[in-house]
Amino acid sequence: MSKRYYDLNTYLRGIFGCRVQKISIDSGLSCPNRDGTLSTKGCIFCNAMGSGTGAHQRGIPITEQIERSKKVLARRYKAKKFIAYFQSFTNTYAPVDKLRRLYGQALAIEDIVGLSIGTRPDCIDEAVLSLIESYTKSYLIWVEYGLQSAHDKTLALINRGHDVKTFEKAVKKTRNRGIPVCAHVILGLPGETKAEMLETAKFLANLGIDGIKLHLLYVVKGTPLEKLYLNGGCQYLTQTEYVDIVCDFLACLPPTVVIQRLTGDPHPNELVAPQWSLEKTKTLSLIQRTLEARNIQQGCRYTDQSVWDG
Numbered sequence: 001m002s003k004r005y006y007d008l009n010t011y012l013r014g015i016f017g018c019r020v021q022k023i024s025i026d027s028g029l030s031c032p033n034r035d036g037t038l039s040t041k042g043c044i045f046c047n048a049m050g051s052g053t054g055a056h057q058r059g060i061p062i063t064e065q066i067e068r069s070k071k072v073l074a075r076r077y078k079a080k081k082f083i084a085y086f087q088s089f090t091n092t093y094a095p096v097d098k099l100r101r102l103y104g105q106a107l108a109i110e111d112i113v114g115l116s117i118g119t120r121p122d123c124i125d126e127a128v129l130s131l132i133e134s135y136t137k138s139y140l141i142w143v144e145y146g147l148q149s150a151h152d153k154t155l156a157l158i159n160r161g162h163d164v165k166t167f168e169k170a171v172k173k174t175r176n177r178g179i180p181v182c183a184h185v186i187l188g189l190p191g192e193t194k195a196e197m198l199e200t201a202k203f204l205a206n207l208g209i210d211g212i213k214l215h216l217l218y219v220v221k222g223t224p225l226e227k228l229y230l231n232g233g234c235q236y237l238t239q240t241e242y243v244d245i246v247c248d249f250l251a252c253l254p255p256t257v258v259i260q261r262l263t264g265d266p267h268p269n270e271l272v273a274p275q276w277s278l279e280k281t282k283t284l285s286l287i288q289r290t291l292e293a294r295n296i297q298q299g300c301r302y303t304d305q306s307v308w309d310g
Contacts, residue, residue: 003288004297005250011258015140021079022116023069026088027102028056032123034089038161044224045158045186045217047270056088062105070111083140085116092119092128100131107139114140116182121145121170122162133177142211143174144182150203151196154189159224171207182211182260187245189217190234194245201252205302213261214249216242219272226272239276243286247296255299262287
């Protein structure tokens with residue numbers, strides 16, 4: 001059964017002709033939403049690990065993180081090439097010289113064919129973009145911006161620390177340099193309706209993004225969201241509700257957008273709720289089956305109403 005969306009594996013095989021896997025890297029960088037520049041609390045869903053592995057805190061250098069992961073991924077997936085994914089916290093939040101050293105350590109390793117740099121749209125400037133652009137002639141480079149929602153009221157509620165306009169400007173600056181952009185979106189944020197989530201899909205569809213990662217809002221220990229959840233201040237989506245929204249979200253996106261993720265990967269020992277978020281294989285299977293049952297696919301409801309002339 002062929003997938004009804006343009007997944008990352010298909011995209012990478014089309015470029016390199018083999019299995020390519022991302023390797024998550026913890027580079028030890030911080031975040032302005034945690035170090036006091038914007039806030040010390042962070043986004044309400046983010047814990048002290050910043051979606052990372054904790055490898056830097058344990059003293060494991062970038063080169064060792066990559067070499068360890070290469071062995072595992074080559075054995076498990078028969079991967080032959082790899083992309084270094086700077087994942088934890090904000091990976092453009094440092095002086096350019098430091099970023100050059102960090103990125104260079106990853107790119108110097110054999111079979112690393114590109115970088116994927118996770119960051120915030122308020123942590124990018126022309127100097128950093130020039131550095132990132134300098135790699136594009138020899139490597140596949142992506143910048144991943146966390147948006148989470150296209151609604152400023154939601155961004156304020158989750159203590160995101162930036163507005164939608166900031167994201168829009170960052171995307172335009174990045175894509176104007178020929179650097180592909182992947183947007184991160186969380187479905188099920190407090191107070192958002194399904195209609196509002198699909199408005200985020202339509203906003204991104206018409207902004208000209210190149211890829212997207214969809215995440216379920218799940219509750220992890222040690223976060224403001226945990227307190228909100230335990231006090232009855234928010235609910236999580238059921239698996240059926242999530243699958244339904246994902247399918248409609250995909251239908252709103254252009255068929256050329258690379259779907260890099262359709263659900264998250266919570267750490268079992270950190271997860272508070274929902275427990276079904278650990279059922280990744282089942283969730284992906286349900287998405288595929290629902291797309292088939294409803295006879296819809298990525299792009300089937302997309303109409304171009306561009307919000308900028310990019």
